[in-house]
Amino acid sequence: MAKSVLTQKKLESISKAASAKSYSVRTEIPDAGQPGLYLVVQPSGSMSWAFRYRHAGRPRKMTIGPFVLGEDATFTLAKARESAQEASRIVSDGRDPAEVREQEKAQTPEPVKVDLVEDVLDEFVKRHVKKKNRESTQKNTEAFIDKRIRPEWKDRDIRSITKRDVVKLLDDIADDGAPESAARVRAILSKFFNWAVDRDIVDASPVPKGSTAKQGASRERVLTDEEVRLVWLACEKVGWPFGPFVKLLILTAQRRNEVAHAVRSEFQLGGNNQLWTIPPERSKNGREHLVPLNSVVLEVISGIAGVGETYLLSTTGETPISGFSKAKKAIDAEMLALAQKHAVASGLNPNDVNLEGWTLHDLRRTAASGMARLGVPVHVIEAVLNHQSGTIKGVAKIYNRYEYLERYVFKPVHIPPL
Known part of the structure; x- marks a missing residue:
């Protein structure tokens, strides 16, 4: 394919054709504006950027990343050219840009996985509450979760919840004049965190053994x-x-x-x-x-x-x-x-x-x-x-x-x- 400088207008035209499945075979479209840079179009309509070069006397290829139209695209034309220029400099130093990228990736610590309480509660309700309980118990449990638990911890990482957090939550509910609700919430939290332990989401449950919070004694209220x-x-x-x-x-x-x-x-x-x-x-x-x-x-x-x-x-x-x-x-x-x-x-x-x-x-x-x-x-x-x-x-x-x-x-x- 003859080389020509890729522009935003050309990319839009290529993207439209790709979406219409106009490419019956894998096609590489070179960018004359940056030597070695290619736009790869698949028959499925997906597109990606690649950089072709030679290292140690052998032709090599490195995928830069996917291409999609829009302002939120990770690899726009400008960013793809920038990545290709950096790869060219590495090649001129006698190194393999693909190997350099793998080394950098290995040295970069993986981001700590965060499981928000909000998201884990959704999974708990979906996979445990709704499958293991009658409809009336489901509704009752979800009501307590939505009213008493979710608002307090929804933006917290579940691993950050401590025994002190649990005790404080239960004490606050009991102090609000609802000791029975505190006891119910404690029972739900116990099941929730035990379920999370079984799924290796947390290492241990922070819910205290027994009643360490002021949940109140069993009611004996009888109206006169x-x-x-x-x-x-x-x-x-x-x-x-x-x-x-x-x-x-x-x-x-x-x-x-x-x-x-x-x-x-x-x-x-x-x-x-x-x-x-x-x-x-x-x-x-x-x-x-x-x-x-x-x-x-x-x-x-x-x-x-x-x-x-x-x-x-x-x-x-x-x-x-x-x-x-x-x-x-x-x-x-x-x-x-x-x-x-x-x-x-x-x-x-x-x-x-x-x-x-x-x-x-x-x-x-x-x-x-x-x-x-x-x-x-x-x-x-x-x-x-x-x-x-x-x-x-x-x-x-x-x-x-x-x-x-x-x-x-x-x-x-x-x-x-x-």
């Missing part, structure tokens, strides 16, 4: 009858959809997501055998769970607005309800307003009213406590809660306590209406 009454009345004030939702938590003693994600087809409301069947894929222990429905539950369900044909509780018709924290705050506000109103009616200062904090899961424990107080056998309570026998450690203690109180000191307490 008065508090349950306030919750119920607050639910009526809040209304759809979280009012009926929390009422169902109280009445059925089932888990938050089991109620929130309930599907209409799971309910048998007609005839003499009203029943809610929670399928194995939605229950925590993976077993089908039957929940008999009493008249009060049926009344709550009958008052639920029908949005969509799939979920019992939905505001979109396509997805179950969410936003529990916001709903909980609304219920708390209504409870406080009701308690202050009662204080005023009783001649007390409403500003002195203080309500103890509680969680939605506490309603489940409260139901277990109420059943124990009524003398319901512990194995029946376990069945209602869908716990495998022997796993609900607190129920036996609650049951024994109420059995003692009933026999010796328990006296019914009258709760006046508002």
Whole structure:
């Protein structure tokens, strides 16, 4: 091929032809503007720069690098010529530019590989969380990751995370009034870093053995009858959809997501055998769970607005309800307003009213406590809660306590209406 000086316009023309697969064989286009420099065009359309020279009496070739059009190209025409000029100087010194480049590459330390926590978390969710857990657990785990872990460490190299970092994160969550969340985050971090160890991403897990952070003791919060009454009345004030939702938590003693994600087809409301069947894929222990429905539950369900044909509780018709924290705050506000109103009616200062904090899961424990107080056998309570026998450690203690109180000191307490 006759030599001519390559220009940007010629390169654009060559690139267009290469993209159209106009080159049926490998073609070398020499640049008269720089001796030894060639543009190599492949039949596939890819292009690269090469430098031809002689060393020790033999013809040699060295690839300079790929060529693509655009301002971000690593080897533009100017840079390719500059590399060819440097190679020519090396040849004139009696050395082989290809060998010199290999020697320089060997002496240059490889860049330290950085695995950002953000990226490793994405892989963990994709390859572990979504493959090893039920859908409800997946969503719960991802929510904790996105809210509690990712914002804190997303730009950190995972190898830079120390035990002190983990303890501080867990302490901060616990100090924010969420010891249960701290415990949940610790469990997720333990699985995350153990998974990273197995994949040789980190050498060891920084998650401390045991509970070194202030994660709080296992909760034993049980709402009083008065508090349950306030919750119920607050639910009526809040209304759809979280009012009926929390009422169902109280009445059925089932888990938050089991109620929130309930599907209409799971309910048998007609005839003499009203029943809610929670399928194995939605229950925590993976077993089908039957929940008999009493008249009060049926009344709550009958008052639920029908949005969509799939979920019992939905505001979109396509997805179950969410936003529990916001709903909980609304219920708390209504409870406080009701308690202050009662204080005023009783001649007390409403500003002195203080309500103890509680969680939605506490309603489940409260139901277990109420059943124990009524003398319901512990194995029946376990069945209602869908716990495998022997796993609900607190129920036996609650049951024994109420059995003692009933026999010796328990006296019914009258709760006046508002």
